[in-house]
Amino acid sequence: MKKIILSSILVFLLADVNSQSVFVDFESYDLPEESFLNGADNPGGFTTNLLSFSNVYNPNYDFWYGWAISNVTDTITPGFTNQYSSIAGGGVDGSKHFAVSYDILGENIISLDPLIQGRGTVELYISNATFPYLSMRDGDGFAKKFGGEDGNDPDFFSLTIRKYLDGNISQDSVVIYLADYRFEDNDLDYILDDWTYVNLHPLGKVDSLSFVLNSSDVGNYGINTPAYFCVDNISVNIPLSTESEKLSPIKVYPNPALHTIQIDQLPVGNKTLTLYNAMGQKMTMLKTNNRTIAINLQDYQSGTYYLNILSSQGVNQFTFFKSEHQ
């Protein structure tokens, strides 16, 4: 079993202090060099605390679809044996880790934790995976080289992102062309070869995001272009309600903690406190109207813990270490 240390979610106050941001960059996945997690060790997918990436892995056929976490850097090898690398050779800005999406059912989804569902808007980075990039550039035994035989075919490979909110999918969408050969001037044709910032704020607040690939290269068996893309640096921006609530007064102590962790100066009203361990497993969840509360840690092993506090002010996260000794 590979050792998995889940990514921390960095919750911080932005400079303009109008919102808080949940940021996922997958860098805390301590993967060995040139490796990936495709569900073989972690069936069902990944939860980086507040964002969930589902996948399906079939051990009989070593086959997967959905989301994988990867640090594979091979941008040379074509074909399905190289399905876990981004054409950028890594994550955004040279970071190591990123997520790979392989879609065979027509839609892949990133789900937000109920704690933040419907509370924030999203921005992220998208890249072509190496497999479709090289397939579109050079063609292969199944998929055509984009532009076709003479380079004039108006081919495209696009990613349509919609939001789910309250169980409904939005009509509005953001479309990213991972490759676009529809220009009159063939010199303008392109296949994305680096990470591209995608602003999803126009979609508004989301419960989850839907990702659907489309291609001009379609045959009787569906899309021929390999249905992969990569995602990194996902930010969920959660606006604060009033100016007076911009700064969190919450105190979480002691750190390291021994038997209990004390939380004081909680905001007024209903609060939900959720404690996760470093593996992303939910340890406990409490609901309270009180301004102060203590959580008993005696049954928990020593290590890093994440405490999410959902209140009318939004989401706050605190990281602390549970120690065995004083």
Place this chain on the structure above:
Amino acid sequence: MVACCNENKQILNQHNQNILSLPNNWYIKSNGPGGVSTLSLRGGSSSQNNTFWNDVPINNPMLGLNDLTLLPLGIIESLTISKSGNTGSKGQGSLSGSVSINTHDPDPAIAELTLMYGSFGHKQINLQTDLEFGKIKWQSKLFILDADNDFSYALNGGSDQKLNSNADFNSKGTIQTLSFRPNTKHTLELNYWWQKTDRGIPPLSTQTTSLARQYDDQQRVNFVWRYLDNNFKLYNSFAYIDEHNDYADPQIMLNANNQFKRWYHHVELKKNLGEFSFALQNQSSYAMGKSDSYSDQNTLKSVSPMISIGKQFRRTRTQFILRKEWSNLTDAPISPTLIINTDYSNGLSSSFKLSKEYRLPTLNELFWRPGGNSDIRPESGWNQELTIGYKPSIVYFEIGLYHRLINDWILWTLNDGSFFFAVENITQVRSYGTDITLKAHKKYNTIDITTHFNYAYTRSFSEMSINAPSIEKGQQLIYIPEHTATANIQADFSNSSLSFLLSYTGAVRGINEMVEDYLIANIYLDHTLNFHRHKVKAGLAINNLLGSDYRIVERRPMPGRHFNLFIKTSFN
């Protein structure tokens, strides 16, 4: 057996070294020179016809089909193509027809050497020797074929050209026949066919490069015992086939190794009693496939007994055949066949066939992981054929009509919620159409003129709509042309022969796009010089004389005008 309709025997010579150059309106789905070529007869799929060598089915049981490109036409004497449901007489897999290969030269020289040279680096050597030691005859055939197939082709019909690269085809092999005839009644025959082929897989026209290669290593051994005594015949044949079919693509780091072994026994007894004829036959087969993608279970065993009764009524000959096959995984339906052949006066004849046809699943359809389905049922259905022939004088006219409805059509399909294509009995496919043949032969002084015209109209479609693969109800199945036609004229004179062939294939639906119709013209010329016991024949074939830019399979270009020269020397 009663001969039935739509049989066409193609005598091969050095002209028609290209399977596509045969004057017959069969449809061959060729991926280009050296590429895989498969046969479709009367709207059937490539796994719904069988190829036989000495009555031994040589289709690959893993794929269910035979790659015609691997047939060494230089050492094959003839091909007999039967466009007729033949399950009753030939066994499973001959649902839409069959091809019989004859590799034994009945009138051999002591030695024959053929050298060929052609466009795109085509070089070929065929050597045949025949020795006789009393009651023992030994016929030996060897061949070596090498071709680069590096032709240029137009991109999208425009002026830009692209070179067909990584398309080399290298094949060598031998067919050995040892026969022993101790008396007039008994014949023992041992046949051995070994062939090794290494070929590049060129890039598609929409692909920049390809480094893929395919290796085929085939060994076939066949022992036959024939007994003939007045009205009684015994045919007893054992065969063992061992074939490797490996595919490697270093670009995508793929190595796929496949192997099958097949043990086959065919026994047949025939007896004529006055106006009656009786036949008993049994085919036993044990096929075992090996692949990285197979589970442990990988064998298909079957026995298939058949009984046949024929009766002659004045001008009418009838035959009733009943076949039943059992296998370890799936039982085929009882397959009856009724044939009624009638010769009327004035050269008119008719042939009617009503038959239940079936095809057992292939090993891949049964065992491939993922998606193979060992619970799959055989494809089966009723077939009706009517052929009318008319030969008033030098002209022969034949029209064949057929209708076939196959249930439990086997398809790789993507079910709702599934993440891989899986084998299912998913639909019903109806095929119907007509084949028209017109032949004429006339002698003008010393010139023999033979003309041959074929036309086929074929409809073949699913009776229901399917999502994946996308098939609409009533829509013509992919790679089944509605219209095909060939016209051939040949003149033989003074040890020379001149032949001209026009071949038209209508547009077909491909997997991704339509493939346009095309017209191909080929011309052949040869001349023979006789020197006592020594004979020299030289010839030239020009293929695609019109320089047509065409594809048979989408994204797989075919060569423009190209030629082959040959010289054949015989010693008697």
